Amino acid sequence: MATKETKQRGRPRSFDRETALEQAIRSFWEQGYEATSISDLTRTMGISAPSLYAAFGDKRALFDEVVAEYGRLYGGFISRAVAEEPTARRGVERALREAAVEYTLPGRPRGCLVISAAQNTAPASAEVAESLREMRHANRRDFERAITADIASGELPADTDAAALAHYVAAVVQGMSQQARDGADRTMLEALVELAMKVWPKSAQERRKAQKKADPAAGTP
Structure with missing residues (x-):
């Protein structure tokens, strides 16, 4: 017993x-x-x-x-930013600025798990790599949908390449994650965000201001 x-x-x-x-x-x-x-x-x-x-x-x-x-707990900030902001530009800029914070917080691993965890996977782990890839693609599609909506509304120029711009933003996010893992701090990542947003197409309001500055008489009766 x-x-x-x-x-x-x-x-x-x-x-x-x-x-x-x-x-x-x-x-x-x-x-x-x-x-x-x-x-x-x-x-x-x-x-x-x-x-x-x-x-x-x-x-x-x-x-x-x-x-x-x-x-x-940690990775939903990108989709929230894009969903909650009224324009693609504001959503993307918020997402990138939050990434600069999230990817460098003290006491946590650096960068993004969804980006870094799939590195150096073996063929036997192809399904894991594919599932993480699909999550990254989902973020890119969120960017593209928001950009496409802004083109339709006239917020962005009609000739804006929504797919290319969304891929660009996704590349910036992935680059920020790797930079953080390589030791870049929040200040450096925020500087990258400033540079990244300089390529964003001008909004309808910015285009009107530029046109008025170039031709003050434009639109005057």
Whole structure:
């Protein structure tokens, strides 16, 4: 008959699931999907491998949950900015400025997990890389929809290439993430935002002001 002591010793180790998930986010964020091993995760999360599998499933299932939680806690600012601002320019500029802050906050891994976690993935992890790629494409499509709407409303010139401009913004976001991981601070990233926004097509109001300045009599009865 098992004693009380042996029963206690055989019980699964209890742990706080949310805390363990947060530690998993940091591991994948810092190291990427491929480089993060189960032993890395159990060490960081403070749980055994059987507990990890019982609570989260395999590494891929855990990573899917990590990405969803990352989006909820840290990564949703880009889509919110684009959705909440009245013009594409204001949405993009807000998203980039918030990225400069989010990607360099002390006490957190640098850059964006969705951008960095897919680096150096093996062929066996192609589905992981593709799922992260699709998330990045979703942000780009948000940019393109907002830009297209501004073209339709006359806010942006009719000859604006919405697809190219959206790809440009996405490239800036990805570059900021990598720059942050390479040590760039918030001030440097904010300087990049200033430069990036200089290429934005002039709004309808800016075009009217430029036309009036060039020809003060324009529009005068």
